[in-house]
Amino acid sequence: MTCSFRHPAAILLDCLGTLVALDPPAPLLVMALRERLRIAVTESQAERAIAAEIAYYRAHLDDGRDAQTLAELHRKCAEALRSALPPSAELSGADGVKLEHALLASLRFTPYPDAVPALERARERGQTLVVVSNWDVSLHDVLQRLGLRPLLDGVLTSAEAGVRKPSARIFERALAMAGVGAGEAIHIGDSVEEDVAGARAAGIEPVLISRDGKPGPQGTRVVASLLEL
Ligand SMILES: [Mg+2]
Known part of the structure; x- marks a missing residue:
C-alpha cells in the first residue's frame, strides 16, 4: 500500500505554479x-x-x-x-x-528547475504523466516551446475539456487520458481551491506543492519540490 501511494501509476500535474512560473x-x-x-x-x-x-x-x-x-x-x-x-x-x-x-x-513562462528532472525520473519509473490545467488551447505550444511536452503523456486544458478545475469532471477526463482509475493516480498542484479540492472531489489523492514553504490544509500531503514525488 505504502509503495503504491509513493509511486502511483499516473501523476496528474497542474501547470502554472507547479511546472512553470510566469516571468515578471x-x-x-x-x-x-x-x-x-x-x-x-x-x-x-x-x-x-x-x-x-x-x-x-x-x-x-x-x-x-x-x-x-x-x-x-x-x-x-x-x-x-x-x-x-x-x-x-x-x-x-x-x-x-x-x-x-x-x-x-x-x-513568458519558465519551467521550475525541478520540473524536467522530476518528469524524467517519473518516466523512468514508468509513471504516466498528464497535465491538467485551467488554460486555453495554446498551452500545448507553450509546453512544446519549453521542452516539457515530450516528457508528458497527455495535456488536458479546461478550454478543450469544456470544464475547469476544481470540477471533478476535468479530473475524470484526465484519468481517462492516463488510462488509470482514481485510486491509481495522484494530482499535484499549487492551489488548494483548484487542485487539492478538485482532485479530492474526483477521488484522487491530492498533493499540494508549496514552493514557499507555506503549510497546507490539515490532512493534505505537502511537498516543497516536485523531486519529492
Ligand atoms: Mg497552479
Whole structure:
C-alpha cells in the first residue's frame, strides 16, 4: 500500500505554479510597449494593466479552444490591457494587432528547475504523466516551446475539456487520458481551491506543492519540490 501511494501509476500535474512560473511581466511590457508602439509607461502602470489583463484572461480563458477562438481571446485580452493602461493619444491610436503582440511578448513562462528532472525520473519509473490545467488551447505550444511536452503523456486544458478545475469532471477526463482509475493516480498542484479540492472531489489523492514553504490544509500531503514525488 505504502509503495503504491509513493509511486502511483499516473501523476496528474497542474501547470502554472507547479511546472512553470510566469516571468515578471511588467518590465517586459514596459519594453514591448516602448519598442513596438512608442508608448511610454512606468513599471507600476504596466503592473496594474497586466493585472487587469490577467483577471480578464482568467475569467475568459476557456473561450480559447481552437485557433480561431484563441485569436479572438487574444484580441479581447489586448483590449482589456488597453483599457487598463493610462490613456494617451499614442495608446488610443495604437494598432490592436501590435498591442496584442506586445502583450504576448510580455507573457513568458519558465519551467521550475525541478520540473524536467522530476518528469524524467517519473518516466523512468514508468509513471504516466498528464497535465491538467485551467488554460486555453495554446498551452500545448507553450509546453512544446519549453521542452516539457515530450516528457508528458497527455495535456488536458479546461478550454478543450469544456470544464475547469476544481470540477471533478476535468479530473475524470484526465484519468481517462492516463488510462488509470482514481485510486491509481495522484494530482499535484499549487492551489488548494483548484487542485487539492478538485482532485479530492474526483477521488484522487491530492498533493499540494508549496514552493514557499507555506503549510497546507490539515490532512493534505505537502511537498516543497516536485523531486519529492
Ligand atoms: Mg497552479
